[in-house]
Amino acid sequence: MFDAGNKLAKRVTRIEESPIRKMMMAGSKVPGAISLAQGIPDSRTPQYIRDGIIEMLKEDSKIGKYTLGPGLPELRKLVADSISKKGGFPVDPDKNVCITAGAIEALAITISSIVEEDDEVILFDPGYPPYIPLIKFAGGKPVLVPLQADNAWKIDLDKLRAAVTPKTKVLIVCNPSNPTGMVMGKEELAAIAELAEKHGFFVIADLTYEFLVYDEGTIPSLLEHPSISDRLIICYSFSKEFSMTGWRAGYLFGPEKVIEQALKVHDDFLLCAPTPSQYAALIALTKKPGPDPDGLHAELVEKRNLTCERLDRLSDLFSYTKPKGAYYVLARYKKPNIGSQEFAMRLLNEAKVIVVPGIGCGSQGEGHVRFSYGASKEKLNEAFDRIEAWAKTL
Ligand SMILES: Cc1ncc(COP(=O)(O)O)c(C=O)c1O
Structure with a gap:
């Protein structure tokens, strides 16, 4: 009998299923x-972008066709000008x-273009789950620099230096x-640029x-280090x-x-990014009616505060570092004998709240679960009401 399972490419079978997808699939079975x-931000794509695309769909014959492989020239020019300015x-x-x-395709085509067998790729643990499979797919070896919750998840520069070979x-x-x-500060980024320059490696x-x-206004950028502009990838x-x-x-x-x-891989796998989406991105950048269209940013600030307030009320169960950016909290749960996978499954089955087990973000994430606060305020409140009721049963 033909055994399809036995004939698959090891570069794919050795990759583990994404912990986020696993939880989303398990969650889809719990009504x-x-x-x-x-x-996923709960808010709709801002109105000016949706309206702009509706108009284009009515009027424009180009929107249903391939673009040039690298993308719309006018969008690339905007991107190039903005990076050049910074x-x-x-x-x-x-x-x-x-x-x-x-961004995931950008990561995938970059990593597959520069990483090969035996190459080491340094990344931080905990980190964004897809990095490791992408590195392994390319045949590279992930080298994990641990971050500690007790140190507010800040980078330990000595550990980073020690990881370079x-x-x-x-x-x-x-x-x-x-x-x-x-959020990495100027000092960390300067150290990273110095290491990349000294040891001759790329920085993605x-x-x-x-x-x-949230609190720091703008964020420093690796673009402020022109000495690595020949090895910096964004x-x-x-x-x-x-x-x-x-x-x-x-x-x-x-x-x-x-x-x-990277363009060769992009061309072979995709031909071009979806054309309507490229136009939507162009509209997003060129037709922005104000600094915070549809109040998306303001809403995320409110949701960060709401999530932290709700976690503070659960201080018998969770400790956490207040996020300075992005929209996640990696919270430590005070139940030392339960693995994060089991903890997340119990949260799902008993409280009907889906979270990501910290182990899915790396071994330093064990003992934690990741909350995303992209959901609406109503949903966030309802989820935390459920978690509070569940916590009382533990
Ligand atoms: C850190 C990080 N990188 C990349 C991505 C992928 O983004 P995109 O939707 O642009 O592929 C995500 C999505 O959650 C992310 O959190």
Whole structure:
């Protein structure tokens, strides 16, 4: 008999299923469960973007067709100009930018273009779950630098320096961080730039949440270190900043030689990012009616405060570090004998709330669960009411 399971590619079978997808699938079988698992902003894509696309769909014959592989020239130019302005160095829209189907595609085509067998990729633990499978898929070895909850999930620069070896090909930073909400400061970014320069490795900056810092105004950028502009790669997402998760739009910025290779993978896997989504991204950037259309940012600030208040009321069960950016809290639960997978499953089955087990974000995440507060305030309150009632039964 033909055994399909035995004939599959090991580079895929050795990858574990995403902990987020696993919880979302388990949650979909529990009627009425509220999801605080996946980072989906509850708000609709802002009206000006939806209206702009409706108009284009009515009028424009180009919107249903492929674009050039790297993406709409006018969108690439906007991206290039904005990076050039921040970094103070020239950026060529034809050589340094590719429009992608979300930040995840930018990460995937970059990692598969620069990482090969035996290359080491440094990343922080806990971190965004897909990094490790993408590295393994490319044949590379993830090297994890632990972060500690007791240290507010801040980077320990000595541990980072100790992780660098001659095999280090790339370091991935996510700033602000999913899942910890930690924001790297000038000192950390300067140290990262210095290491990358000294040891000759790439830095991938995942800036999916760069737009969302709470108390510190703006966030420092690796673009302020022109000494690494020849090895800096940026993966950006329109998903969260513009509440556009379903559109699948993002971009990749990087050195010409990297983009050249990444474009081959992009072309073979995708041809181009979805055209309506590229136009939606263009509208998002060019037609913005004010600093915070539809109040998305203000709402996330309120939801961060609400989530923290509700967690404070549950201080017998959880401790946590207040997020400085992004929209996640990685909370430690005070039940030392339960693994985070079991804890998350009990929360799902007994309280009907879906969260991500911390172990899914790395071994340092064990003993924690990740709450996303992208959900509406009503849903957040209802979920925490359920958790409070459940906590009393423990
Ligand atoms: C840190 C981080 N990077 C990348 C992504 C993927 O974003 P996109 O929807 O643009 O693919 C996410 C999504 O949650 C994320 O949290």
